[in-house]
Every structure is written in structure tokens, then in C-alpha cells.
Amino acid sequence: MNIMVELALIFGVCLAGEGISAVLPFAFPASGIAMLLLGALLFFKILKTRHIERASHFLAGNMAFFFLPTCVGVMEHADAIMGQLAPFLLISFLTTPLVYFVTARTVQFLIRRAKGKGA
Numbered sequence: 001m002n003i004m005v006e007l008a009l010i011f012g013v014c015l016a017g018e019g020i021s022a023v024l025p026f027a028f029p030a031s032g033i034a035m036l037l038l039g040a041l042l043f044f045k046i047l048k049t050r051h052i053e054r055a056s057h058f059l060a061g062n063m064a065f066f067f068l069p070t071c072v073g074v075m076e077h078a079d080a081i082m083g084q085l086a087p088f089l090l091i092s093f094l095t096t097p098l099v100y101f102v103t104a105r106t107v108q109f110l111i112r113r114a115k116g117k118g119a
Helices: 003-023 030-043 049-061 068-076 078-083 085-116
Strands: none
Touching: 003 030, 003 049, 068 078, 078 085
16 A cells, blocks of 8 residues: 555544544543544454554654654753652652553563464
8 A cells, every 4th residue: 555545544544533632522632532542443453554554664663753742842841850850750750661561561461372273
């Protein structure tokens, strides 16, 4: 599939996430909704991995480039962060291993589930 069509599919899901986020009666990040929506579309085989394969490889391969604006934003607000450095570091050091642990357990569960189905 053409990479422009693949990008359009991914950005369309992001746009749908923005729309859903706008109509929800509570605050929820549109990017999170878009990830859940894309995951559901892939899980239920409505969207196949081959439909977004090239674009996703491109985006994952250039991921560091997409973090530059965030890093610049952090650098611009370094003085505010330095005032709250202890809680910032505490939260970072406590949640990072937790995220690794949950991710590892999820991957193990999915691998066992795939082996159980004979994949």
C-alpha cells in the first residue's frame, strides 16, 4: 500500500481520537483514545498490519526526531522543573520500573496466549 495512504489511515485514527475526546464529558487525552482505537481496529482485524506497516516502520525508525519538541519544551521550563526536582525524580524513578514490569508481563501473557492458539 502507498505510504501516503498508510499515513492517512494512521492520521485518520488520530483525528477520530480527537473527535471522541472532544465529545466526552470528562477529560481524556485524544492520543490515548487514538491508541486504543488503533489497537481495537488491529485486534478485531478491521485494519490489518500490512495496511500500516511501512508508515509505522518509518514513524518508529524516526521516533527520536518526534521527541525534539518535547525536549525543547522541557528545557524552556527547566527553572520550574528545578523547583520541583525531588518529586519529579521520585515519580520518575518509581514509575519507570513499574512501566517496564507491566509491559514485560503483558508481552509474556500475549506470547503465552499466541502459543496456546497454535500461532
